[in-house]
Each structure stands twice: as structure tokens, then as C-alpha cells.
Amino acid sequence: MLDQSRLMENWIGLKTLTRKEVVRVLRIWPQTLVPPVITTTLYYIIFGNIVGSKIDKAGGMGDISYMEFIVPGLVMMAVISNSYANVVSSFFGSKFQRNVEELLVSPLSNAVILLGYMAGGMVRALLVGAAVLIVSLFFTEGLVVSSIWITASVALLTSMLFTIGGFINAMLATKFDDVSIVPTFVLTPLTYLGGVFYSINLLPEFWQNVSRANPIVYMVNAFRYGILKGRLDEKYIDINIVTAYVVIMLFIVVLFSAALHMLNRGVGIRQ
Amino acid sequence: MTRALEIENLTKTYRNGTEALKGIDLNVEAGEFFGLLGPNGAGKSTAIGIVMSLVNKSAGTVRVFGVDTDEDVAGAKRYLGLVPQEFNFNQFEGVRQILDQQAGFYGLPRRLARQRSEHYLKKLELWDKRDTMSRQLSGGMKRRLMIARAMVHEPKLLILDEPTAGVDIEIRRSTWALMQEFNEAGTTVILTTHYLEEAESLCKRIAIINHGRIVEDTDTKDLLSKLQIETFVFDLASPMESVPDLGAYHTRLADPMMLEVDVSKGESLNEIFSALSDQNIQVLSMRNKANRLEELFVQMVQNGDGESSENATGPDGARRGGHA
Numbered sequence: 001m002l003d004q005s006r007l008m009e010n011w012i013g014l015k016t017l018t019r020k021e022v023v024r025v026l027r028i029w030p031q032t033l034v035p036p037v038i039t040t041t042l043y044y045i046i047f048g049n050i051v052g053s054k055i056d057k058a059g060g061m062g063d064i065s066y067m068e069f070i071v072p073g074l075v076m077m078a079v080i081s082n083s084y085a086n087v088v089s090s091f092f093g094s095k096f097q098r099n100v101e102e103l104l105v106s107p108l109s110n111a112v113i114l115l116g117y118m119a120g121g122m123v124r125a126l127l128v129g130a131a132v133l134i135v136s137l138f139f140t141e142g143l144v145v146s147s148i149w150i151t152a153s154v155a156l157l158t159s160m161l162f163t164i165g166g167f168i169n170a171m172l173a174t175k176f177d178d179v180s181i182v183p184t185f186v187l188t189p190l191t192y193l194g195g196v197f198y199s200i201n202l203l204p205e206f207w208q209n210v211s212r213a214n215p216i217v218y219m220v221n222a223f224r225y226g227i228l229k230g231r232l233d234e235k236y237i238d239i240n241i242v243t244a245y246v247v248i249m250l251f252i253v254v255l256f257s258a259a260l261h262m263l264n265r266g267v268g269i270r271q
Numbered sequence: 272m273t274r275a276l277e278i279e280n281l282t283k284t285y286r287n288g289t290e291a292l293k294g295i296d297l298n299v300e301a302g303e304f305f306g307l308l309g310p311n312g313a314g315k316s317t318a319i320g321i322v323m324s325l326v327n328k329s330a331g332t333v334r335v336f337g338v339d340t341d342e343d344v345a346g347a348k349r350y351l352g353l354v355p356q357e358f359n360f361n362q363f364e365g366v367r368q369i370l371d372q373q374a375g376f377y378g379l380p381r382r383l384a385r386q387r388s389e390h391y392l393k394k395l396e397l398w399d400k401r402d403t404m405s406r407q408l409s410g411g412m413k414r415r416l417m418i419a420r421a422m423v424h425e426p427k428l429l430i431l432d433e434p435t436a437g438v439d440i441e442i443r444r445s446t447w448a449l450m451q452e453f454n455e456a457g458t459t460v461i462l463t464t465h466y467l468e469e470a471e472s473l474c475k476r477i478a479i480i481n482h483g484r485i486v487e488d489t490d491t492k493d494l495l496s497k498l499q500i501e502t503f504v505f506d507l508a509s510p511m512e513s514v515p516d517l518g519a520y521h522t523r524l525a526d527p528m529m530l531e532v533d534v535s536k537g538e539s540l541n542e543i544f545s546a547l548s549d550q551n552i553q554v555l556s557m558r559n560k561a562n563r564l565e566e567l568f569v570q571m572v573q574n575g576d577g578e579s580s581e582n583a584t585g586p587d588g589a590r591r592g593g594h595a
Binding site for chain 1: 285320323324325326327344345346348349351353355357359360361362363364368371372373375376377378379380381384420
């Protein structure tokens with residue numbers, strides 16, 4: 001009975017924290033939702049239309065246009081950067097303003113606090129991802145999602161993973177500079193080199209192997225597989241879909257455990 | 272009867288080596304209005320931080336209504352409400368949103384949370400501001416918002432860390448009335464304050480903490496009875512240029528219209544009036560100077576200062592010291 005009441009208490013707390021985070025995303029929509037859509041639209045215009053038309057004339061990506069090839073990668077790029085950015089800025093902001101204490105003094109479990117922030121980041125990432133996907137319809141001749149389940153699950157898992165990354169970054173951050181270091185010097189290079197604009201099979205073997213150490217390659221490829229399955233030439237499928245799921249889930253388990261451990265120890269939030 | 276708070280041998284050593292708490296013991300009975308006093312950096316906020324799970328303790332035990340925070344921290348937290356010293360709500364959230372959320376974090380279903388936040392916003396006279404962004408509130412309103420937020424889940428033990436610091440007298444008085452009302456309704460209240468007049472008039476029991484140790488923990492009345500000298504203030508009918516000679520009594524002029532006289536315990540006031548009459552000094556009114564506790568506090572802290580001062584810096588390296 002007691003455990004049930006605690007479960008209910010935590011469930012209500014999780015809903016409350018998720019609502020708080022979603023309200024934040026929607027309240028500052030010109031900062032959270034619009035810019036990624038504009039940036040990605042520019043990618044569609046420059047890389048898809050202008051550069052892509054030349055690539056298509058030179059043989060393209062098999063049966064699909066270059067634009068269709070880069071759409072999944074650009075959606076993933078938006079999902080990754082927005083899930084990370086949302087949690088890192090929201091949780092660090094709470095630390096900075098000290099309103100994280102509202103959560104720390106409450107009976108909510110640390111897992112619920114982590115899940116609440118993750119949920120907020122995932123909502124933003126998926127909203128942005130959906131918007132970017134819808135915009136792509138203006139640049140493709142009717143983009144068809146081949147497997148809704150693979151597409152949706154990869155987007156969900158990827159956003160989950162990077163919200164945890166953002167949370168860990170926010171816990172360790174002591175100043176605003178620390179919030180932008182990882183996105184600028186780690187995430188952006190890994191994303192650009194993660195097969196968004198090209199198939200890693202086009203690289204020399206050495207760089208193909210190096211690329212396989214980049215976890216973003218697995219997410220971009222799995223998402224591309226979900227959208228273009230059956231239409232994408234075999235030689236442009238860089239990663240086996242099962243391997244991709246295993247890698248993504250492994251990262252989620254490891255990062256979630258690390259974040260929870262840090263939260264239990266009060267790293268960055270308790271003296 | 273279960274105690275509201277039991278602290279045993281609580282110690283806290285910060286990473287820089289500062290010993291903020293050196294093994295304090297403290298008991299607060301259920302229903303009490305308890306004052307925790309001490310100079311800046313004495314360890315008050317550290318002790319409160321540990322009770323509220325905002326600071327990790329180094330050793331010791333904390334029990335809230337019998338619930339050990341090491342065994343069931345969530346269970347202990349459910350009894351607690353905190354009004355912190357600094358404004359720590361989200362400056363970009365609305366007043367009602369802050370209260371609704373806090374209630375939700377304590378597991379109150381949305382409908383009940385909304386009812387509670389309405390109740391406490393009305394009680395704290397913030398209902399008209401419910402849709403206002405919190406950063407747009409005045410200083411006094413922000414203080415009241417923090418009290419409403421701490422009460423929205425109706426804690427059994429309310430801890431207020433200098434709730435009236437820097438607010439005008441009107442807000443201070445209304446805050447006192449609220450704290451008394453909560454206490455009379457059954458909420459145990461622990462108050463830390465720099466205003467000793469506040470502690471003297473509100474708290475039934477007072478503990479004084481200095482250099483991480485409890486140096487006094489007793490009834491306010493017993494504490495005040497330790498005072499050997501009291502100061503009486505005489506408002507004069509006409510201004511005086513020099514301090515009158517009242518024999519054995521130590522006198523001084525606070526201003527030309529106000530004479531202060533120190534009276535030792537057991538001494539009669541009649542002789543003062545006789546001396547004043549002899550010198551044709553007309554007195555309009557007389558009152559006890561409201562700093563009795565302050566004098567005692569300063570004495571105790573100064574006595575304690577004889578102790579080691581190697582830990583006189585806080586965790587941030589800032590110099591401690593000063594007084595209330």
C-alpha cells in the first residue's frame with residue numbers, strides 16, 4: 001500500500017516535471033522550435049537543391065535523389081542537437097537559478113527527476129524532427145517513410161540518448177561556457193562526420209573503420225534505413241540495423257546509469 | 272510524542288577542509304516555534320541544508336518525525352517545507368505555475384494541487400498576481416511566494432532561513448503573523464534570523480550555533496534570565512545637552528531626547544526616577560530596550576570566539592565572522 005502511494009507520488013511528480021519542461025519548450029518556441037527548422041531548410045536548399053542537383057546528374061545515390069538521401073540525416077541532426085541542447089540548458093539554468101532545489105527538497109526519486117528532464121528534451125527533439133521532416137516534403141517528390149516503426153523508434157531512442165548526455169553535461173557544468181563546449185567541439189563534428197551528407201562506404205577503408213567508432217553513424221544510418229528501406233541501394237547501407245539498435249541501447253543504458261549515479265551522489269548539485 | 276527533528280552528532284567538512292559542523296545535537300519538539308541563531312558562517316545554513324537534503328553530511332543522524340533520512344529520505348522530505356534565504360524560484364515562470372508544480376513534485380494530484388495553490392496564494396495575498404511572471408513581483412511579494420510554495424504541500428515542519436532579511440517592517444510583521452498562524456495550526460516552525468527581536472518575540476526555544484557547535488539550546492525565557500543587565504530607554508520631555516549623573520547607574524544619551532540607563536538585575540527602578548526628579552528631568556515614557564537577546568547573543572558569540580578561529584572561512588573561502 002505504502003509502495004503504491006509512493007509510486008503514485010512519483011508518477012504525479014514525473015507528469016508535473018514533464019509538463020513543466022514541455023511548457024518551457026513551448027513558451028520559448030522562437031528559441032527552441034523555429035531556429036532548427038530554419039537551419040535545416042537552408043541545408044535542404046543549399047546541399048539538397050543546389051549541390052544535390054549536380055550530384056544527381058553525376059549518377060546520384062542509386063535509385064534515390066541526393067536530397068532524399070540527406071533528409072534522414074538532417075532530421076537526425078536536428079533531433080540530436082535539440083535533445084541535447086534542451087536538457088543541458090534547462091537543467092543548467094535550474095542549477096544556476098537554484099530552482100533545482102524545488103526538486104531536490106521534494107520526495108521525488110532521482111530517477112524521476114532524470115526521466116522528467118529527458119521527457120522534456122525528447123518532446124522538443126521529436127517536435128523539431130517532425131517539423132524538419134514535414135519541411136522536407138517541399139523539397140522532395142513525396143518522401144515516403146518505408147517503416148514507421150523503425151523511423152519512430154530510432155528517433156525516440158536517439159533523442160533519449162542525447163537528453164541523458166545533455167543532463168550529464170549540465171550536472172558537470174559550472175559556468176555557461178561549459179554548456180556549449182560539448183555541442184560545439186564534440187557533437188557537431190561527430191554529426192557532420194556521422195554520414196549525414198555521405199555514405200561512409202564512399203570513404204577509404206581506414207576512414208570507414210574510424211567512422212564506425214562514431215556512435216552517430218549508427219543512428220543516422222538506422223533512421224535512414226527506416227525511411228528509405230527497400231529503396232536505398234545496398235551499397236549505401238553502412239550499418240546493419242540490428243547492430244545499430246544494440247549500439248544505441250547500450251549507450252542509453254550506460255549513460256542513464258552514469259547520470260543516475262551522479263545524481264545520487266549529488267555531483268554538481270549538492271555540496 | 273515524536274520529535275519533529277532530532278539531530279545527533281551531525282558533522283560536515285567541506286572539500287576545502289572547512290569544518291562547518293563539528294558534531295551538533297539538536298532536538299525540536301513537535302509543535303514548537305524554534306529559533307536557530309548564529310553569526311554568518313556559523314553553520315546554520317549548512318545544518319538546514321543537510322536536513323533538507325541540499326547538502327551531503329559527513330557524519331551523524333537526522334530524523335524528521337522519527338524518519339531517519341539515511342533510511343527513508345523521501346519519507347522524511349514529505350514532512351518538510353523550506354523557505355530559503357535567497358529567491359530560488361524560476362524567474363520566468365508564473366506565480367501559480369510555481370505553486371502548482373511544487374505541489375505536483377510532492378505527489379499532489381493536479382486538482383488538489385490547483386486548490387492548494389489557490390488557497391495559499393489567497394492567504395499570502397498573491398492571488399491577483401497568479402498569472403504574473405515571478406521576476407515581476409516586488410521583493411515582499413517574492414518572499415511571500417516562497418512561503419506559499421513551502422506551504423503548498425502542508426508540511427509538518429516548516430523551516431524558514433532568514434525569511435524577513437531585507438524586507439520592510441510592514442512585510443516583516445505580516446510574515447511574523449503568518450508564521451505564528453501556521454504554528455498555531457500545528458506546524459512546527461524552525462526559524463533562523465538575524466533579527467534577534469524577531470526570535471525573542473516568536474520563538475519559545477532558541478539554540479545558538481557558533482563555529483559549528485551549539486553553544487546554547489534552551490527556553491527563550493531561561494536564556495533571557497541569564498542577562499545580568501537590562502537597558503531602559505527614557506523618552507524625555509525636553510532635550511538634554513549632557514549626560515545626567517544618576518549615581519551608580521550607567522547612563523548615556525542615544526539622542527538629546529532619549530536617555531538610556533543600564534540596570535543590573537535586582538536593582539530598583541525607583542531610585543532612577545528619584546534621581547531624575549531631583550534633577551528636574553521630565554520623562555514622557557519608558558520602555559525596555561528591545562535588544563536583550565542581542566546583547567546576550569553577542570556575549571555568547573564573543574565568548575565562543577576565544578575558541579579556535581582556524582575555520583573562520585566558509586566553503587567559498589569567504590571570511591566569516593561579523594555578528595547578527
